[in-house]
Amino acid sequence: MTETTGQPYKRILLKLSGEALMGDSDYGIEPAMIERVAKEVVELADMGVQVAMVVGGGNIFRGAGLAQGGMDRVTGDHMGMLATVINALALQDAVERQGRQVRVMSALSIHQVCEDYIRRRAIRHLEKGRVVVFAAGTGNPYFTTDSAASLRGIEIKADVLLKATKVDGVYNADPVKVANATRYDKVTFDEALEKKLGVMDATAIVMCRDNDLPLRIFNIYDPGNLVRVVKGEDIGTLVYRG
Secondary structure, three states, X not given: OOOOOOOOOOEEEEEEOOHHHHOOOOOOOOHHHHHHHHHHHHHHHHOOOEEEEEEOOOOOOOHHHHHHOOOOHHHHHHHHHHHHHHHHHHHHHHHHOOOOOEEEEEOOOOOOOOXXXXXXXXXXXXXXXXEEEEEOOOOOOOOOHXXXXXXXXXXXXXXXXXXXXXXXXXXXXXXXXXXOOOEEOEEXXXXXXXXXXXXXXXXXXXXXXXXXXXXXXXEOOOOOHHHHHHHOOOOOEEEEOO
16 A cells, blocks of 8 residues: 555545544534534445444543543443444444445444444445444453554555544644644654654554554544545545555
């Protein structure tokens, strides 16, 4: 895979944080926000792009935060995984209301509401034009949904991992706290690790680097950005092996 995006991607893994679904709310899921994301996902699917998603659960529960409050870390992480299932079902409903079939595949077995994650079945769903939402992270405590996104992206042989955030790329400092922070148009995985740029957690970055899965960070709050990124526009920050 190359660092350039001259041609539209054919298969993508979209990483959505739970916070991205909150919109302007302080908690939970904002209907207008999830509907807009769903419309953009369906637009991509209608273009022939195979779309898989990994969604976080920070808008409901965050395992690491619960652990800091005294809860057993494994218990907290399992609660966080279940929160991602809630978000995945919400995404499924929103996308299906736009007329596109969706399959939720969970790393934890919850047969009443979603399928188990099976790699070959996931790829088959994508080949049939269905949107696939991966829930429950990796199914293991101590691993973030960033790591789950890297893992699933590698497993399904995605062309790119798109991380949808509240900021328009990677900066050399927190742009909220530092007025003159500089945004990178592109940066290598090694640079991101060495400079501790906070792109994703180190495990996720190393997995992407070692498997040559390019990563692009962009602002999901700007309407249309997702579609523009997939079409090849130079939006946000590209992180690549170099």
